[in-house]
Amino acid sequence: MAPRLLAKALDTALDRTVVPGFSKIGYAVRRHLPTWPADPAPGVLDGKHVVVTGATSGLGEATAYQLSRLGAHVHLVVRNAEKAARIAATLPGPSTTWVCDLGDLDSVRECAAALLADGPPLDAIVHNAGAMPATRTESPQGHELSMSIHVLGPVLLTDLLLPKLAGREARVVLVTSGGMYAQALPVEDPDYERGEYAPPTAYARSKRTQVELLPVLGERWAPADIAVYVMHPGWAATPGVTESLPTFDKLMGPILRDADQGADTTTWLVGAQPRPRGGGLWMDRAERPTAYFGRNGATSDERQRMWQWVADAAGVTP
Template identity: 50%
Template sequence: MLLDTLLDRTVVAGYSRLGYVLRRRAWAADDPAPDALRGRVALVTGASSGLGEATAAGLARLGAEVVLVVRDLERGERALGRVRALAPAAKVRTARCDVADFASVREFAAGEPRADVLVHNAGVLPPRREETGAGHEITLATHVLGPLLLTELLRPALRASADARVIWVSSGGMYTQPLAVDDPEYRTGRYRGATAYARTKRMQVELTPVLAERWRADGIAVHSTHPGWADTPGLAASLPSFRRLVGPALRRAAEGADTAVWLAATEPGPPPGRFWHDRQDRPAHLLPGTRPAAGDAERLLRYCLAAVSR
């Protein structure tokens, strides 16, 4: 436990592949059963590459029927082929949904009558401020608003599940940011894509316990997790300098996806409303000045619910 905590607080060691390798030694008895997700339906957004694809493959290998939820069907079909190669006996398919586009989210949700696991993985890191057609900043729409709307629309399907789990894939970068409850659309100050990304990842983590309470009566458990530093196409495209700097220390995509898969499949289910990394719940705050005032997360949720209801 002491080694685990030291790895986490030092960041570089804990988020790198070294942290995964050292911790993995203690997990053998904690791995989900090979058929842990047999008979269950799992939806994974942003599954056309990287962490999303690796998460989809991990869930499929545990027996789940997996829907690769993608914005680009051509890329999604290529990812589908790779997932099938890793889990040839699994039932997997693609479905189109741009989570930043509320109309696309509604259309997709209307065609999905079953859902036991919902993994919110889709992500963007834009070089400049962009807005969706509905007028929302793109990282907020992709990381918070669209996923919230999708979960709300799938509540009947999730409610019908015997063990529904919703998992938000956040980022350790969220530790650098406070909750931007007074400017969720990032309209003020100098815009930086990496900051926008970290701000909205902070929102995911702060909303996790609030949403866990909101959906508790429906039997829906809510978790958030971060993957550490994983080598993915998204990282290469968005942060090439960082990728060159840490290079060999980066985790493989499947290693970054491990905790999301574990949260979906382990029995008994983990305590809801918490933030996880490498199968251990982690503090939501490490730096001074990032802890929100009482009621701020609830205030942000009210803003988000109003935004997606228009």
Template identity: 35%
Template sequence: MNERWTDEHVPDQSGRVAVVTGATSGLGYETARVLAQRGATVVLAVRDVEKGKQAAARMTGDVSVQALDLTSLASVRSAAADLRAAHPRLDLLINNAGVMYTPRQTTADGFELQLGTNHLGHFALTGLLLDRLLPTPGSRVVTVASTAHRLRAAIHFDDLQWERSYSRVGAYGQSKLANLMFTYALQRRLAPHGTTVAVAAHPGVSRTELLRSAPVAMRLLVDRIAGPFLQDAATGALPTLRAATDPHVEGGQYYGPDGRRQISGHPTFVASSPESHDEAVQERLWTVSEELTGVTFPRA
């Protein structure tokens, strides 16, 4: 297969139903736009419904909007109930939404904001929708991670919510490491079913609104260092699209740009950190995540 994979390689998606979180702009928007253009029925699962409607109006195809606030487990449960009622089957769940380098804040349920949004909200949503995915051959759960999973690469079980001290960078790195560990642990649980796979992707360094919560000095520093290498959102979305649609993708794989240090380039199979593959930590995180969210996944 041609490794210079582009959105032109996305096969026909007619008949498939895709839920994309955080799809009002950036990577999520571009991912949803291409899926809809290729014929999928796409649901934009977003916090701001009005922005979601505006995004949907700019897309071609069958696109609807679902209210979803990942910082509230009540909202996650409500959204999952709505999606289950509207869609007897799901083919794609793309866990794309995220926050980055935010000041210390907590979600409605008391979780540190970055962990609560990036990992726990998606963990709960996936568990609540899994029985719509499992009966669907070829279905996938795609979770968007980041090269930042290597930053302070640890799950801080002794202070998971960063209550004793707080680091924007460390908390973000923890949440992105959690995304990968979730993907690998989920794939082990899905494998016996043979119908659904879990895959991860990362966009490299792309020009999106993700850094909007970071301090001005940090945004300027990133722009100065990475500016020449920044991809547009459409290019940054390609690893997610490949993870979601390439028929050669296998469960437990991780996709990112093929360029130097995975900063930019065309999407390809990439390696994550050794820490992300620690099964003991993955299973401990899984148990803690079920306890915190109250969502228990179906057993194989």
């Protein structure tokens, strides 16, 4: 027991000090602790079908490759079919490409209809697609684009695909960001219509929304036997970080995780047996606090109000 207690204490210390825990230092230390869970078994996803959104670069590309290596048939849900073809050629297993813009709810509905008509039963969805617009940008439906891509699109796509997911002990993973710790749930201004627009703030607000809606989504999709997770990849070197946060990338570059390290916990959540308990925020194969010292955490009433807005905006029954 003593080594495991010490390992948990070290893990917690890494988490609370942020920089070591979120960087490749934390990943390297944790994977050598006795509390590190075993890797998914080779071939554990043979015959399984997994959707990965935003699979043409960064964490999405790494996730698609890792899942394919475990035997999954990976369904690449992407905006650019040509980029998807390049990724598909590198995967060790079969894949199918579906064109979809997660920020456009009409495109989401079209993609879901195609998957329902022609796709197989699904065992998992990884919502990895992301964006950080340099200026306030609206989706075709008039919503702030970060919120549309990170929250509205994933909720709608999952809801529409429930017939393909139900009864299969399916798993849904939303990829979040550590930036959400710095923001509260934007209940009063979900579309960021007030004040001066700041891209990192918009991004973090949408990611906080993902985290705070976990209890609601978990309850909503539980009758279909779906476990829902939010996964924090730590600080990873991806094209999105380089393009959107060049100063952060330059300062933290030497200690940023690579894409494979950032995607590790997503792959583990999809492949681990037995299925991990749903409903948590995960990083480095362990559940993490959704807020530190109560800062920026949401109340149950705030979650319900935010969910009502999301349901109305996405066009689903709340």
